Amino acid sequence: MSLAEEFTPVEDDEPDAQARPEELRLLEALLFAAGEPLDEKALADRMPSGTDLRTALRRLQTEYAPRGVNLVRIGNKWAFRTANDLAWLLTHEAIQPKKLSRAALETLAIIAYHQPVTRAEIEEIRGISGAKGTLDVLLEIGWIRPRGRRKAPGRPITYSTNEAFLSHFGLESLTDLPGLDELKGAGLFDGSLPAGFNVPMPSDDPALREDEEPLEEGDLDLTLAPRSDGEEEE
Amino acid sequence: MSLAEEFTPVEDDEPDAQARPEELRLLEALLFAAGEPLDEKALADRMPSGTDLRTALRRLQTEYAPRGVNLVRIGNKWAFRTANDLAWLLTHEAIQPKKLSRAALETLAIIAYHQPVTRAEIEEIRGISGAKGTLDVLLEIGWIRPRGRRKAPGRPITYSTNEAFLSHFGLESLTDLPGLDELKGAGLFDGSLPAGFNVPMPSDDPALREDEEPLEEGDLDLTLAPRSDGEEEE
Amino acid sequence: MTDTGSAEIVALAAEPERAADEPALIVDVEGFEGPLDLLLRLAREQKVDLAKISILALADQYLTFIEEARRLRLELAADYLVMAAWLAYLKSRLLLPEPPGGPGESAADLANALALRLQRLEAIRLAAKRLLERPQLGRDVFQRGAPEPINEIKRPQWSATLYDLLTAYARERQKQALARVRLTTRKVWSLADARAILERLVEVATEWTAIDQYLIEYVVEPSMRATALASSLAASLEMAREGQLELQQATAFAPLYMRRRSAPVPDGTVGQS
Numbered sequence: 210m211s212l213a214e215e216f217t218p219v220e221d222d223e224p225d226a227q228a229r230p231e232e233l234r235l236l237e238a239l240l241f242a243a244g245e246p247l248d249e250k251a252l253a254d255r256m257p258s259g260t261d262l263r264t265a266l267r268r269l270q271t272e273y274a275p276r277g278v279n280l281v282r283i284g285n286k287w288a289f290r291t292a293n294d295l296a297w298l299l300t301h302e303a304i305q306p307k308k309l310s311r312a313a314l315e316t317l318a319i320i321a322y323h324q325p326v327t328r329a330e331i332e333e334i335r336g337i338s339g340a341k342g343t344l345d346v347l348l349e350i351g352w353i354r355p356r357g358r359r360k361a362p363g364r365p366i367t368y369s370t371n372e373a374f375l376s377h378f379g380l381e382s383l384t385d386l387p388g389l390d391e392l393k394g395a396g397l398f399d400g401s402l403p404a405g406f407n408v409p410m411p412s413d414d415p416a417l418r419e420d421e422e423p424l425e426e427g428d429l430d431l432t433l434a435p436r437s438d439g440e441e442e443e
Numbered sequence: 444m445s446l447a448e449e450f451t452p453v454e455d456d457e458p459d460a461q462a463r464p465e466e467l468r469l470l471e472a473l474l475f476a477a478g479e480p481l482d483e484k485a486l487a488d489r490m491p492s493g494t495d496l497r498t499a500l501r502r503l504q505t506e507y508a509p510r511g512v513n514l515v516r517i518g519n520k521w522a523f524r525t526a527n528d529l530a531w532l533l534t535h536e537a538i539q540p541k542k543l544s545r546a547a548l549e550t551l552a553i554i555a556y557h558q559p560v561t562r563a564e565i566e567e568i569r570g571i572s573g574a575k576g577t578l579d580v581l582l583e584i585g586w587i588r589p590r591g592r593r594k595a596p597g598r599p600i601t602y603s604t605n606e607a608f609l610s611h612f613g614l615e616s617l618t619d620l621p622g623l624d625e626l627k628g629a630g631l632f633d634g635s636l637p638a639g640f641n642v643p644m645p646s647d648d649p650a651l652r653e654d655e656e657p658l659e660e661g662d663l664d665l666t667l668a669p670r671s672d673g674e675e676e677e
Numbered sequence: 678m679t680d681t682g683s684a685e686i687v688a689l690a691a692e693p694e695r696a697a698d699e700p701a702l703i704v705d706v707e708g709f710e711g712p713l714d715l716l717l718r719l720a721r722e723q724k725v726d727l728a729k730i731s732i733l734a735l736a737d738q739y740l741t742f743i744e745e746a747r748r749l750r751l752e753l754a755a756d757y758l759v760m761a762a763w764l765a766y767l768k769s770r771l772l773l774p775e776p777p778g779g780p781g782e783s784a785a786d787l788a789n790a791l792a793l794r795l796q797r798l799e800a801i802r803l804a805a806k807r808l809l810e811r812p813q814l815g816r817d818v819f820q821r822g823a824p825e826p827i828n829e830i831k832r833p834q835w836s837a838t839l840y841d842l843l844t845a846y847a848r849e850r851q852k853q854a855l856a857r858v859r860l861t862t863r864k865v866w867s868l869a870d871a872r873a874i875l876e877r878l879v880e881v882a883t884e885w886t887a888i889d890q891y892l893i894e895y896v897v898e899p900s901m902r903a904t905a906l907a908s909s910l911a912a913s914l915e916m917a918r919e920g921q922l923e924l925q926q927a928t929a930f931a932p933l934y935m936r937r938r939s940a941p942v943p944d945g946t947v948g949q950s
Contacts, residue, residue: 229509235532238511238525241475242536242819255532275463277472291472291825298469298489299476300828307833311845314837318846336853350835378839387843397847406854478824523821530817538815545710552805568797570713571756611814621807626800 232256232265233272237289246286309350316343320353321374321386322411325367325421327359344368352377357421367421369413383411466490466499467506471523474503480520480610517610518647527613541584550577554587555608555620558647559601559655561593578602586611590647591655601655603647617647712760713798715739720795727796732788733771736764767791866901871908872916879922885934888913 235256240247253262266287270280273289281290291299309317319331331340347353352374358364375382389408392398417423473489474481487496500521504514507523515524525533543551546569553565565574581587586608592598604617614620651657709715719738720730743761746753770784782790812818878888888909913935916922925934 234509234511234526235529236511238529238532238819241512241523242525242533242822244536244822246823255535275468277468277470278475288823289475289821291476292468295469295472296828298472299825300830302832303829304834305831306836309835309837309841314841314845315849317837318842319849321842322846334853335849350833377835377837378842380839392843392847395843397843398851402851403854406850408850475821476825476827478821478826524814525819527812527818530812533819536815536819536822537817540813540816543809548805548809549710549801552801552808555808556801556804568794568801569711570716570760570794570798571711612808612811613814613818614811620804621811622804626804 230265230268232260233269235260236265236269240280240287240289243288246283246288248286252287310343310346312343313346316340317347317352317370317374320347320368321370321383322409324369324383324411324413325356325359325418326369327361327365327367329365331368355424356415357417357423360420360422364422366424375413383413386411464499464502466494467503470499470503474514474521474523477522480517480522480606482520486521515613516615517613518606518616520606520610522610524613544577544580546577547580550574551581551586551604551608554581554602555604555617556623556626558603558617559590559593559652560603561595561599561601563599589658590649591651591657594654594656598656600658605647711754712739712757713794715742715757716760716791717795717798727792727799730792730795732791733768736768736771739764740768866905866908868908868912868915871905872912875909875912875916875922879916879935879937882922882936883939885925885936887932888935 236252239252239255249262249266252266253260256262256265266280273280277292277295278289279292281288315335316331319334320326323330323334328340328344331344332338344353348355352370353368354371355366356369357367359367370383374380380386387395388410389398389406392408469490470486473486483496483500486500487494490496490499500514504516507514511526511529512523513526515522530537549569550565553568554560557564557568562574562578565578566572578587582589586604587602588605589600590603591601593601608614609616617623709718716735716739719742720727720735722738723730723734740761743753743757767784767787771788775783775785814820878886910933913922913924913933917924917935920938922935923938926932
């Protein structure tokens with residue numbers, strides 16, 4: 210049963226209701242029910258003759274100004290619209306399940322295990338150039354962050370994963386990522402690995418390493434710039 | 444040039460505007476913007492947490508009661524509607540309603556007052572067979588719905604009205620059905636009806652009754668199948 | 678319901694002015710909604726409260742109507758005939774003295790049940806009428822004419838799992854690991870490479886020179902030594918055969934010396950082993 214059943218309009222709440230001119234009732238009904246904004250002629254035609262439309266519209270606009278619905282003029286026409294400041298109320302966030310591209314997943318995995326890692330290093334491990342688009346995707350999703358610059362020619366940016374990454378993949382810390390033996394045990398690597406093949410022990414220690422230096426101001430803007438679609442690797 | 448250009452809302456006209464809670468602005472914006480009635484859960488979801496929805500809806504309903512646009516309750520939902528007495532003004536907006544056949548109208552009334560009810564029970568009250576075509580018409584208009592099956596030989600489908608019915612006829616709930624009390628008082632709704640038919644009050648409570656069981660998959664398709672024209676009763 | 682029952686009958690009776698052998702009409706399409714509807718209209722003729730109606734008189738009226746319809750060769754729907762049979766039965770029960778302790782319901786009970794059915798149908802018709810008199814949406818009251826749609830913001834939810842991540846990592850690393858092994862096996866000195874280098878070397882080797890020294894200068898990686906030596910030996914033998922250079926080696930595994938041959942010699946002096 211609904212909470213509304215006990216509702217009965219409380220009459221004494223609006224002492225001025227009686228004093229409100231009938232024209233205002235008519236105008237608000239007309240403007241509410243209309244499928245499109247109405248011009249003054251259309252309104253005048255439908256209102257009782259002798260109505261002072263100017264005054265009535267003005268009073269109605271004033272009445273509604275502080276409300277969640279305003280009476281607005283659009284061109285030469287009038288319409289009710291929800292108040293501008295309430296646009297947020299009329300937006301609905303729909304969750305859209307999306308699959309990460311294979312390139313993005315591989316790049317993310319390399320960052321997770323090899324962090325801090327530069328774009329060139331990712332490309333070397335993957336044996337494919339063009340990691341920029343993928344990095345931008347991952348930055349946009351918010352699972353990686355630029356954390357510093359490598360002390361090397363070109364001072365490339367180093368990337369690491371962040372807390373959102375841990376949270377999404379249900380990891381307490383990067384040390385929870387399985388090592389080579391566990392990956393082998395899970396059947397993810399087959400037997401034909403060369404001698405000396407290794408999987409790094411990832412660390413998300415925020416302290417910069419010896420071969421890293423901090424990002425400068427402006428670096429973040431740069432790396433978060435909207436990616437150009439042409440570069441995207443999907 | 445429009446008269447509207449010179450309009451600037453006159454602040455001193457509404458001294459109470461400042462005192463009006465923000466919740467009312469949000470609620471009226473939501474309800475005004477929506478094309479369809481909104482249920483209390485949807486409203487609560489959009490309102491800031493801690494909002495006393497009961498109080499806010501009640502106050503809004505009171506505020507709008509004397510206006511040309513009223514806040515009405517439809518089942519568990521709320522919507523703004525033009526005031527009942529202004530039909531004469533809104534002839535532009537009026538759509539010629541499809542005229543319901545006498546058979547369809549009577550069948551609708553039987554479902555409304557006796558729900559949940561089976562086709563055989565409808566035929567019994569009307570003293571005529573062939574209610575199928577009429578039921579199909581009402582299902583197509585969208586005022587009734589199959590809601591379950593009666594635990595009886597043949598497991599006939601039970602029908603009830605739905606929210607679109609309440610909305611169309613401006614009923615807050617089934618207890619507002621016109622003349623319900625008199626009809627009930629005259630003992631006409633619980634006379635020598637078939638077993639399990641002596642329903643004290645019509646109810647569209649979605650919970651099935653003791654003598655009902657749920658529809659199965661496919662039941663809906665069956666009952667909503669396009670009616671064959673031959674069976675149509677108009 | 679503007680017409681009275683009798684008016685309907687008159688209309689019905691007057692209507693079919695056609696040859697007797699023409700197909701008959703079905704009465705209920707002519708304005709009656711079934712036998713109860715017909716009974717209800719006939720009852721109105723009695724102009725009394727439905728609760729006080731004479732069921733006997735009503736049964737008579739109904740049966741008369743049916744007979745009239747038959748006389749006019751109107752085809753009646755089965756519902757009407759069933760009702761006629763039932764009313765004829767009821768009439769006989771009502772006219773005969775009730776057998777004491779007879780089976781089932783008394784005739785009066787049956788008559789009352791019929792009266793109740795008629796009242797119920799009338800009540801539901803009244804209810805339907807009042808329902809129809811209510812303000813209706815789209816006719817009398819209106820919803821917002823220009824609703825403002827809710828903007829949908831699509832928020833992606835990424836479906837990658839830890840398993841996906843690990844699989845991707847292993848796949849990527851394995852692929853590269855195997856690719857690198859192939860790359861190193863390709864790192865050999867081909868005979869052509871060796872010969873090109875030797876041809877450049879012999880330009881300066883006018884004196885006996887240990888070939889190893891030159892080669893090590895060129896071959897940085899120790900892992901390449903074997904392939905470099907093998908290929909250059911084969912290339913140098915080839916070049917000696919062509920008379921471009923001379924080779925000499927003191928013993929097995931001793932350094933291999935070579936020098937450019939100043940002038941062609943008919944008999945090759947390929948080094949002694």
